[in-house]
Amino acid sequence: MxxxxxxxxxxxxxxxxxxxxxxxxxxxxxxxxxxxxxxxxxxxxxxxxxxxxxxxxxxxxxxxxxxxxxxxxxxxxxxxxxxxxxxxxxxxxxxxxxxxxxxxxxxxxxxxxxxxxxEPQTDYVTGRVIADSGGAFVRSVLINAGTNHGIAKGQAALTGEGLAGRVAEVGRTSGRVLLITDINSRIPVVIESTRQRGILAGDNSDRPKLVYLPEEAEVAVGQRIVTSGHGGVFPPGLPVGEIVKAGEHGVRVRPFADWNRMEYLRVVDYGMPGILMTREDDYSARIAAATGAPR
The missing domain is CATH 1.20.5 (Single alpha-helices involved in coiled-coils or other helix-helix interfaces)
Incomplete structure (x- = not known):
C-alpha cells in the first residue's frame, strides 16, 4: 500500500x-x-x-x-x-x-x-362610463344609457362613494354627466357637522371650492360635505366629499367619487327637476296643466 x-x-x-x-x-x-x-x-x-x-x-x-x-x-x-x-x-x-x-x-x-x-319614490338606472371629455376645460363623462332607459336631464349621478355629478345632456341611448369638478357645476351643500350652508363650485381641478360660506362658519380639515337639498336639484344628505384645505386662499373639498376608477354610474331620479327644468319643459308643463292633457 x-x-x-x-x-x-x-x-x-x-x-x-x-x-x-x-x-x-x-x-x-x-x-x-x-x-x-x-x-x-x-x-x-x-x-x-x-x-x-x-x-x-x-x-x-x-x-x-x-x-x-x-x-x-x-x-x-x-x-x-x-x-x-x-x-x-x-x-x-x-x-x-x-x-x-x-x-x-x-x-x-x-x-x-x-x-x-x-319621501318620493326613487328610481335609478346604472350606466357604464364609455368615454370622458379628456379636455382641459370640460369635466364630463358619457354613459351608455339615455331616454330609452328612463334617464332625464338634471338627474343625479352617483358612484358607490358619493355624488359624481348630474345629467347635463341626454339622448336616446346615451347621456352626458357633468361632474361636480366642472367649472359649470354649482351644488348647494352643507357642512355635515355644523349644518352651515355653502356652494360647491367646480373649477376644473380635482379639488372644487367651497364658496359663499357665512363669515362665522367653522371650517376644519376633515369635515364632511353633503347636499343641502336647496334649489330642488338634489335631495339633502347625499355625500359629496370632505374638506382637505381651509385657509386664507379658500376652502377646498376632495370629492368622495374617484374619477380614475369610475366605471359605472347610478343615475337616480328623485323627482326633483328644480332649477334644471328647461324653458321648453316649463312651457309644456304649463300647457298640459291648462288643457288637462298629459305631459
Missing amino acids: RPLEDLTTPVRAWLHRFAFLLLVGGAFALMLVGKADGILVERARTTVVDAVAPILDAASRPVATVADVLREGRELAVLRAQNAALRKENARLKHWQLVARRLEAENAALAQLLDMAP
Missing part, C-alpha cells in the same frame, strides 16, 4: 496544479466540437438531459411539496387573520344594524305623529 501511495501522490499534485488549465482546455475543446458538429453536440446534450431528468424530477418533488406546505401555511395564517377581522366587522355591523332599525322605527313613529309627507 505504501509504494502505491507514493506513486499516486505526484499525479494528484499534478492534477491539482493544472486542474484549471485542464477545465479551460476541455471547455475550449467542447466549443470546437460544437462548431464542427452541432448535431453531435445536440444529441449528446439531449442524451445527458434525458438521463438526468428523472433524477431532477425526483429531487424536485420534495422541494415542491415543502414549498406547497409552506405556502398553504402562510395562506392559512392570512385566512385566520382575515376571519378574525371579518368577525369583528360583522359584530360591529350587527350593532349598527340594530341602531339603524331602532332609528328607523323612531323616525316612522315621529313622521306618523307629525303627519309628515312621505
Whole structure:
C-alpha cells in the first residue's frame, strides 16, 4: 500500500496544479466540437438531459411539496387573520344594524305623529362610463344609457362613494354627466357637522371650492360635505366629499367619487327637476296643466 501511495501522490499534485488549465482546455475543446458538429453536440446534450431528468424530477418533488406546505401555511395564517377581522366587522355591523332599525322605527313613529309627507319614490338606472371629455376645460363623462332607459336631464349621478355629478345632456341611448369638478357645476351643500350652508363650485381641478360660506362658519380639515337639498336639484344628505384645505386662499373639498376608477354610474331620479327644468319643459308643463292633457 505504501509504494502505491507514493506513486499516486505526484499525479494528484499534478492534477491539482493544472486542474484549471485542464477545465479551460476541455471547455475550449467542447466549443470546437460544437462548431464542427452541432448535431453531435445536440444529441449528446439531449442524451445527458434525458438521463438526468428523472433524477431532477425526483429531487424536485420534495422541494415542491415543502414549498406547497409552506405556502398553504402562510395562506392559512392570512385566512385566520382575515376571519378574525371579518368577525369583528360583522359584530360591529350587527350593532349598527340594530341602531339603524331602532332609528328607523323612531323616525316612522315621529313622521306618523307629525303627519309628515312621505319621501318620493326613487328610481335609478346604472350606466357604464364609455368615454370622458379628456379636455382641459370640460369635466364630463358619457354613459351608455339615455331616454330609452328612463334617464332625464338634471338627474343625479352617483358612484358607490358619493355624488359624481348630474345629467347635463341626454339622448336616446346615451347621456352626458357633468361632474361636480366642472367649472359649470354649482351644488348647494352643507357642512355635515355644523349644518352651515355653502356652494360647491367646480373649477376644473380635482379639488372644487367651497364658496359663499357665512363669515362665522367653522371650517376644519376633515369635515364632511353633503347636499343641502336647496334649489330642488338634489335631495339633502347625499355625500359629496370632505374638506382637505381651509385657509386664507379658500376652502377646498376632495370629492368622495374617484374619477380614475369610475366605471359605472347610478343615475337616480328623485323627482326633483328644480332649477334644471328647461324653458321648453316649463312651457309644456304649463300647457298640459291648462288643457288637462298629459305631459
